[in-house]
Structure formats: structure tokens, C-alpha cells
Amino acid sequence: MSNDNIQQLVNRYVDVSFSVTKKAEALITEQLGSNLTHDQLYIIRYINRVGSCTSTALAEEFEVKKSAITAIINRLWExxxxxxxxxxxxxxxxxxxxxxxxxxLFWKIDKRIQQLVEGIISQFEPSEIEQFIKTFEKLNHALIEQRDKK
Amino acid sequence: MSNDNIQQLVNRYVDVSFSVTKKAEALITEQLGSNLTHDQLYIIRYINRVGSCTSTALAEEFEVKKSAITAIINRLWExxxxxxxxxxxxxxxxxxxxxxxxxxLFWKIDKRIQQLVEGIISQFEPSEIEQFIKTFEKLNHALIEQRDKK
DNA sequence: TTTAACTATTCAACAATTTAACTATAAGGA
DNA sequence: TCCTTATAGTTAAATTGTTGAATAGTTAAA
Structure with missing residues (x-):
């Protein structure tokens, strides 16, 4: 593949990824009110899923230092x-x-997100969604290999 | 589509999206040294592409307030x-x-990113990449419609 | 000309992050 | 057992990004 092609793909990917994340978070912010920041929601979402965890586990999962987790947890605790x-x-x-x-709070937000997604997901064939996420997960593994390579 | 299915898809999407972004940024950080933060790189990348722009344009592009742009630009200016x-x-x-x-600086970083991507992109069929980005862009448009709906 | 709108900046407050130092506890070897 | 090392979590200072409100300077419109 030529350099120009790669350049173009990188540009398209970075643009669309950035834009989708921003817009999804903006839509969710409307549901959130001012109760939570996005990072706080991600943390709550994770703890809800695993039930119980430690600071160390969160730090590894979110790839930040433990002191960053302490700060977020303190605010959620307050x-x-x-x-x-x-x-x-x-x-x-x-x-x-x-x-x-x-x-x-989590279930309330999650229900709203569910409703949001319902309105969007209907525009896609299930097979398209499945393929999309599969490629995304493949990309994730490729990045992990790249990281561990040396 | 059932609620459980939607729930699962949302979980898979959020997880993989979060993970890919984190890992890509971690790989790029190694190239960045301590010259730039990610946000600073995104800003420089945008200005490089358009050649010249205003604070207002950046604020709209990145969906933040103009005062946030002023702060970032000040640091890049310094x-x-x-x-x-x-x-x-x-x-x-x-x-x-x-x-x-x-x-x-930008070209130096961009060249390194290009090399990084080359090593990863080779694991995908061009058609798979094309379809992936197309679906991603379709998702972006769906989110824009959702936002403007009402 | 006065008023309204727009562009950018400044400032105060807060959230997230890193680095380094620290407390408390556990585990292991002499 | 005692000393050393490792681990889990917290604290504090510094940096970055963010919002919201106020402001200065400029342009457009009534």
C-alpha cells in the first residue's frame, strides 16, 4: 500500500474516531445532567460490570497510575x-x-443510553455491526501485539 | 433486537473503542517524547491539514469552548x-x-506514525479496512442526525 | 450614532493526570 | 524472630484541559 493511501486511511480513521467519540459523549452528557464526568461514568460502568474491584485493577484497566484512580474514586465517594x-x-x-x-444512577443512565442506541442501531444491518466490531477487536489485538513486540 | 443484545453490543463497542484509543495513544506517546500532549498533537495535526485557521474554527472542530483553545494554543505558542x-x-x-x-515536528511524528501503521495495516485486507471505516463514518452521520433531531 | 453581535483573551474553579514521597501491611530469607 | 523487600493505597505538588463569566477590541446593523 502506498504512503499516500496509508496517510489517507489514517486521516479518515483519526477524524471519524475522534468525531464519533465526541458526539457520543455529548449525547450522553445530555442524559447525565451534571452528576458525572465521562471518566467517572466509565469507572462506574466498569465497577457495575465486575461487581467489586481494587484501585490497582482499575489502574490497569484504564491504563493510568493508581493515584489518578484514587482522585476519581474520592470524588465518587464524596x-x-x-x-x-x-x-x-x-x-x-x-x-x-x-x-x-x-x-x-448507573441503571438510570444505562437505560437512557440503551434508548439512544436503539434509535441509531436500527439503521444498520446486524451483520454490518458484527463485522464492524470484529474488525475493531482485531485492530485492538494488533495494537497489543505491536506494544508487546519488544 | 433485544435489550440484551443491544446491551452486549454497546459493551463490546465501548470496551474496544476505549482500548484501541488508549493503546494507539500509548504507542504514539513513545514517538512523541515529551514534546507534546495528545490534544496538542491533534491541534497541530488539524492546523497542518488546513494550513491556517482561527480559534473559533478549532473550537467548533474539537467541540470545546474557545477559552480551552486559547489555553492550548498559548502552550504551543510558548x-x-x-x-x-x-x-x-x-x-x-x-x-x-x-x-x-x-x-x-509534525512531519517527524507523522512519519513515525506512518511506520507504525504500516506494521499493523498489513494484517488487514484493504476491503476490510474500507468497510470498517465506511461503517464508522456511517455511525458518525447517524450520531449527527440524532443530535440535530430536536 | 448607539446598540448589538462577534473574536479572542483572561481569570477562577475544577477534573484528570503524573511523579515522588509516604503509610501501612504482607511475605520471605537470614 | 528480625530485617528486608514487595505490595496496596494515599497524599501532595505540578501540569494540562475544560467550563463559565467577564472583558477588550472590532465590526455590523438599527
Missing amino acids: KGFIQRTRDEKDRRVVYLTLTEKGEE | KGFIQRTRDEKDRRVVYLTLTEKGEE
């Missing part, structure tokens, strides 16, 4: 969305879980 | 990567362009 529970066996470990208030 | 030129016809307007130093 708002009453997250609980900290110390492990009795290994008292260094702190388990993070959603409070009832946190779960309620 | 580093000597960007020039400000006042329009003589309409003296409210300031045109932003890359300095020679800014252009050199």
Missing part, C-alpha cells in the same frame, strides 16, 4: 456513589463497590 | 510551534499557522 471496604485477610487491599445510590 | 497573525481586514480575527519548527 458524592456517595462508591463504597470502600477493606479486606480483612489482607488489610492493604480496599474493595470498591457501588452504593445503592450509585447503582440506581 | 513552545514555538504556532504563529498568530491578525487579519488586517477584520482585526478581531487571529489566524493560527504552524511555524517552521512546528511543521518539522
